[in-house]
Amino acid sequence: MGDLANEFSWSRSRDGAFQECKRRYFYHYYGAWGGWDTAAAPDVRRLYILKQLSSRQQWAGRTVHDAIELALHGLRDGRSMPVEPFVADVIERMRGEWRSSRDGRYRDSPKTAALFEHEYQVDLKPEAWQALRENVATCLRNFFRLPLLAEIRRTSPEHWSIEHWSKVFDFEGTPVWVAPDFGFWTAEGRLGLVDWKTGGGFGDASFQLGCYALYARELLGVEPKVVDLYEVNLREPHVTAHRWDDERLEAVREQLRLSIRGMKAYLADAGANVAVLTDFERTEDLRICRWCNFRAVCRPEL
Ligand code: SF4
Numbered sequence: 001m002g003d004l005a006n007e008f009s010w011s012r013s014r015d016g017a018f019q020e021c022k023r024r025y026f027y028h029y030y031g032a033w034g035g036w037d038t039a040a041a042p043d044v045r046r047l048y049i050l051k052q053l054s055s056r057q058q059w060a061g062r063t064v065h066d067a068i069e070l071a072l073h074g075l076r077d078g079r080s081m082p083v084e085p086f087v088a089d090v091i092e093r094m095r096g097e098w099r100s101s102r103d104g105r106y107r108d109s110p111k112t113a114a115l116f117e118h119e120y121q122v123d124l125k126p127e128a129w130q131a132l133r134e135n136v137a138t139c140l141r142n143f144f145r146l147p148l149l150a151e152i153r154r155t156s157p158e159h160w161s162i163e164h165w166s167k168v169f170d171f172e173g174t175p176v177w178v179a180p181d182f183g184f185w186t187a188e189g190r191l192g193l194v195d196w197k198t199g200g201g202f203g204d205a206s207f208q209l210g211c212y213a214l215y216a217r218e219l220l221g222v223e224p225k226v227v228d229l230y231e232v233n234l235r236e237p238h239v240t241a242h243r244w245d246d247e248r249l250e251a252v253r254e255q256l257r258l259s260i261r262g263m264k265a266y267l268a269d270a271g272a273n274v275a276v277l278t279d280f281e282r283t284e285d286l287r288i289c290r291w292c293n294f295r296a297v298c299r300p301e302l
Contacts, residue, residue, distance in 0.1 A: 006033045008264070008273040009168065009175040012208050015259045020288055022266065026280035027051070027294045036110070046297060049107060053116045053293045056124075060132050061198040063094055064139045064234065065181060068196060069162055071143070072182065076157040083144045087137050094133060116293060139198050139234035148230060148239050152184050152192070159185040169219040171253075174260050178215040191222050194230045205231050206242070210252035213244040224249050 006029075017025045027047050034040050035048020054062065067090045074081050097113035100106070106114035117124055143149065152160070161183035168175045182194040193212045195205065209229040216222040224244035231240045264270040266279055282298065283289065289299050 004034075006030065006273055007175070008267075008270075009177060010171070010256065010260055010263070011177040012211060014263075018259070018263055021283035021285075021292065022280040023277075023282040023298060024288075024292055024294055025263075026275055026277055027298070030275040031277065043297070047294065049110045049114070050119070050293045050296065052106060052110045052114045053119055054114065055116045055291065056129070056132050057199055059097075059113065059115060060136050063090060063097075063136055064143075064198045065196055067136075067140055068143055068181070071140075072160065072162045075153060076160055076162065081144070083141060087140050090140060091133055091137060094136065098129070116291070119293075120295070135198070135235065142234050142237035143196075146232070146237060146239065148194075148232065152182075155184050155186055167215065167219055169215065171214075171218065171256060171260075176211075176214075176256070178211050180212045180215065190226050190228055191216055191220070192228045192230060194232060197231060197233045198235065207252065207255060209242050210244065210248065211256070213249055214252050214256070217249060 014025070014029065017028055028051055032044065032047035032051040035044045035046075035051070038045070040048070067086075071081055071086065098115070101113040101115040101118045104118070106112050116122070161180075167179070168177050170176070180193040181196045184192050184194075186192065193209075193216065195209065195212070197205075209231060212229055213224050213227055216227045217224060224246060227244055229242040229244065231242065233239075266275065268274045268276045268279065286299075286302065289295055289302055292298070295302055
């Protein structure tokens with residue numbers, strides 16, 4: 001197999017990592033590169049394994065996203081989806097993943113469930129895990145009850161896009177990755193793009209949703225005025241519909257340009273995407289370090 005090249009691209013999560021801590025960004029996007037190979041240098045392999053860790057909340061969120069994807073496939077194929085057995089199945093799978101993570105399987109198979117709490121031996125009461133399971137069950141029950149789901153089901157399933165639409169498009173010479181969770185077309189010719197949210201719901205989602213609008217414009221050729229962006233908080237449950245226009249889309253483009261320029265300015269060789277560890281400073285905010293995957297190599301004293 002030929003060597004994979006580490007080419008520069010942009011994504012919302014990459015932007016988030018860059019904003020939080022430059023050193024963490026380096027470890028994630030450069031230091032861990034190639035660590036999927038068991039024969040990689042031990043420090044690279046270690047970074048790669050740490051990179052895979054998820055906090056329990058991230059893990060719960062991914063579990064809900066995957067389960068919804070499965071449910072939508074079933075609904076599209078006309079299968080009946082009894083809610084409680086479906087939820088029980090998901091919880092059972094979670095138990096298996098939790099055990100696998102607790103037993104450290106991810107150290108040999110980094111793509112299996114890997115929880116930050118296990119790697120860093122965070123002392124959690126059983127009630128914390130129970131609350132997490134309950135949150136997953138609540139989100140899924142709420143999903144099945146959503147009026148938006150009923151609305152989606154009235155549309156034609158052959159126009160659904162169920163898999164996380166992780167698609168790349170070219171933005172002024174930079175590949176940009178954007179992944180709406182779900183997309184559908186209404187009978188009136190409007191495109192709905194959905195973002196399922198399972199967390200506490202704080203934080204400004206407008207940049208992320210704006211990137212979806214940009215994705216619709218650049219990749220699908222759909223004008224912002226016919227796109228509805230749905231931010232679905234599954235915990236409440238609460239749906240917020242956002243509309244976009246050309247002016248706001250231009251603001252998203254500008255934010256994207258700034259972010260890309262900022263990241264490239266840190267590179268030793270922007271053309272070849274070469275980064276040097278010492279150019280990427282560590283954050284001063286130790287609260288960020290506490291929950292950072294790379295703490296063991298970066299700030300072991302914590
Ligand atoms: S431990 Fe702190 S300084 Fe180091 S990479 Fe993580 S967040 Fe950054």
